[in-house]
Amino acid sequence: MAQNPRIRIDPASGVSVVRQIADSLRVLLVEGQLVPGTALPSVRRLATELGVHFNTAAEAYRQMAAEGWLDLKHGRRAVVVPRVVPAVRNGAWTEDFRNRLRGMVAQMRSRGISAASIATELRAMAKVVKKS
């Protein structure tokens, strides 16, 4: 039986929990592990499992709804909806993307992770991105 997708947060990471939940959901949505029509767990269940406040989980859902990924109707579960991909001018995004990536690579290297390991990970990730 296929396993349900999971999200993971690290309370000790220093990154806000709302952002961690939203980022994890976005990864699953972009990679197609969560497809339109999929219902997500209730705010209560998600918050209980992650050991966070209800409002934290609710805020993460609201952020994803604001980005157009989720439909949040009062009294109903959050449901993944088809999202219209916004048009982006070619090249306008690359500088921002490169900067973020460089920042993340620098962060990993400062933790002692070798450049070769990071490069291997990036190549593996590039394969996943091409497929999606």
Place this chain on the structure above:
Amino acid sequence: MRLVLCAVYIFIGALVFAIPNMTRRELLFAVPVPPDFRESGAGRNAISTFRATIAAAVLAGVCALLLSPARLLGATMVAVWIAIFLTGGISFYWQNRRLAPAAVQYTRPREAELTVAPEELPRFAWLAAGPFVILAAAARWLYLNWDRIPARFPTHWGPSGQPDHWVERTTKAVYGPLFFGAELCAWFMIMALAGWFGSRRSRSRSVMLGGMMAAEYLVGLLFALIAVQPLLGIPIWVIALAPMAILIPLVVVLINKMSESGTPLDPTPNECWKGAIIYYNPNDAALFVEKRDGMGYTLNFANSWSWVLLLGLALVIASAPFVVK
């Protein structure tokens, strides 16, 4: 009767004595410590000091009980109870404070499965109806044998084991204990369900559910025995010791099952544990979390539903004078 009381006190003392063994290796006196801390000088010293204090309290209590004059036996019995529990609580808290500087904060990423599948209770959960069946069967049996119930029967026994309070055979006097037992069983059942649906998914959650249901059976059987006592003339010491027959295996099985579950320690923040045993974390949506002072679960007192559950228990207890004669 004195010997029975002494046996009960020694049993309770043995349970308190074993408290350091009733937790995970990462916890000692509710303080999160490295798993090998128990073998260190500080760990061994804390355990032996705690045990010596408990052993002294139980020994003093047993001596007081055996030497007490008959007219003071009741007061001595109550005093020994209070002394053992106070000594246990104070000694536990004392060791908790001593070990606090050695505390480590366990941090672990948390995961959530994105599923909306209903949280199904384990198959054995239907057994929660059992205590109500037992109480109902006792009520039916009393009803069918109403004429055999003595017109006046004892409802309270002194420390010597002799009855010191009697009541007339009335509906309230006969069925009251069963009704009160049903109230308590209902409360335990609600606690068990709240514990299942209000805690994080883990293997130890089933053990907690089983433990709560066993407690429900204990209460159901005890009140059924109390209710049929006038009809069967069950010796009071049997009723006093009957809970032990369930409690001893229950404690042993719970400890084994919890240890076997192999789930890692729930990394609740250290600063949210007040007085070593009370969990208060407004930023945690869980209603029940894993205990630090023993095996099992405890309430998150920052969750308002925990107060509703406690209010329920208070109401059940407050109803006793109206239900039981």
